[in-house]
Amino acid sequence: MTTRREYEGRRSGLGVWLLAICALWGAFGGGQPATASDKLPLLLQFSIQDEDGNFFHEGEIEFCTADGECLYADINQGFPGHFFLPTTELKPGVPYSVFVYDKAVNVLYEMRGWTFIPEEYDPEYYRIWDEDKFVVFPIFEAHRDRRLTFRLETTLNPEFERKGGLDPATVGPDSLPPFPRFMGAVEVPFLVGGKFSSDENAAGGVIEVKPGFGVRAFWRTHYPTALPERDGWVSFRVFSAAYQQNRYKTWEVYTPGRQSDVTFHRVTVSYGLGRMDQARSKHWSVSAAASVGGIFDGGKTLEYLDRKYQLFGLGGQARGIYQIYQNGHIKVGALGQAELMYYPGGSGDNDFWYGLAPSFSFGFVIY
Numbered sequence: 001m002t003t004r005r006e007y008e009g010r011r012s013g014l015g016v017w018l019l020a021i022c023a024l025w026g027a028f029g030g031g032q033p034a035t036a037s038d039k040l041p042l043l044l045q046f047s048i049q050d051e052d053g054n055f056f057h058e059g060e061i062e063f064c065t066a067d068g069e070c071l072y073a074d075i076n077q078g079f080p081g082h083f084f085l086p087t088t089e090l091k092p093g094v095p096y097s098v099f100v101y102d103k104a105v106n107v108l109y110e111m112r113g114w115t116f117i118p119e120e121y122d123p124e125y126y127r128i129w130d131e132d133k134f135v136v137f138p139i140f141e142a143h144r145d146r147r148l149t150f151r152l153e154t155t156l157n158p159e160f161e162r163k164g165g166l167d168p169a170t171v172g173p174d175s176l177p178p179f180p181r182f183m184g185a186v187e188v189p190f191l192v193g194g195k196f197s198s199d200e201n202a203a204g205g206v207i208e209v210k211p212g213f214g215v216r217a218f219w220r221t222h223y224p225t226a227l228p229e230r231d232g233w234v235s236f237r238v239f240s241a242a243y244q245q246n247r248y249k250t251w252e253v254y255t256p257g258r259q260s261d262v263t264f265h266r267v268t269v270s271y272g273l274g275r276m277d278q279a280r281s282k283h284w285s286v287s288a289a290a291s292v293g294g295i296f297d298g299g300k301t302l303e304y305l306d307r308k309y310q311l312f313g314l315g316g317q318a319r320g321i322y323q324i325y326q327n328g329h330i331k332v333g334a335l336g337q338a339e340l341m342y343y344p345g346g347s348g349d350n351d352f353w354y355g356l357a358p359s360f361s362f363g364f365v366i367y
Helices: 004-010 013-027 158-163
Strands: 043-050 060-064 070-074 082-086 096-101 107-114 134-142 148-156 182-191 206-209 213-221 233-251 259-277 282-297 310-327 330-343 355-366
Touching: 070 082, 096 134, 096 148, 107 134, 107 148, 148 158, 182 233, 182 330, 213 355, 233 282, 259 310, 282 330, 310 355
Parallel strands: 043 134
Antiparallel strands: 043 082, 060 070, 060 096, 096 107, 134 148, 182 213, 182 355, 206 233, 213 233, 233 259, 259 282, 282 310, 310 330, 330 355
């Protein structure tokens, strides 16, 4: 990896001419880097490790000014040794005392006089090449005598170097873990309104709809190639396929006074857009969805009042995932989804299972 100092000492040939052109362009406003405050991401990513280079897996970091204002950050268990600070809440040039705590809130390491200088974190974005010139790695190092030290490792961005016509940089493996692509979930769907909840005056008497069962698979694509994104979030596109069922308790039509069960089986596919924080712990997405299914009495599609209850619907979904557990490379997240589907095909007050079908699903995702 080419460092800033090595880079400054090796500019020559075509690279010098291209950089000179960029400087002239910038002098007239065409490629001038923005100010540091404008170009920093909303969340700055830091790392913390010991003298042997081992990253911390848990704990808390505290940054306090002399007047008692403090910022807190948890070491991310899903991204060991890393934590994030909001850029807008850091006071430039103000000395901070930095403390590292364990889970029991015992001070493990401390440092006095750490200051935030935005210019040192500026990657120097050049519009003419649409690239950051540098990649900045802020690192805290914990020593055996309880001291905490800080350094910035700044390297030339390989893409900037390539576009500038310089010699290719030697690039090490990406320090970020891969983004999740395939994800699986189990969930409990609740049908909560319209002609999909319950109505004792419809379809012979629909007494109750029970929480159901579902399984879902996700496939994500179109992750960005430049890391991290400036606003602290990573975008993606997501395809999902799900099977769900809910059971209804109904009055029997042909045997008054007796109860029976029917089941709403359905398969739903969706495609949409999503965003995920850089720590991979919070995920949001919205999707358009299509569903096919039916109301089944045992193994047969229900037929009532000259209608066969085969259903096809269109609608949308909004979904959130929050990581709650990690063991090695396996992560588990809590899933919440709101869905609104429309199933045409029914009519009349005595008919049922048609129209808008609002639902909520809750479950767990493994990725």
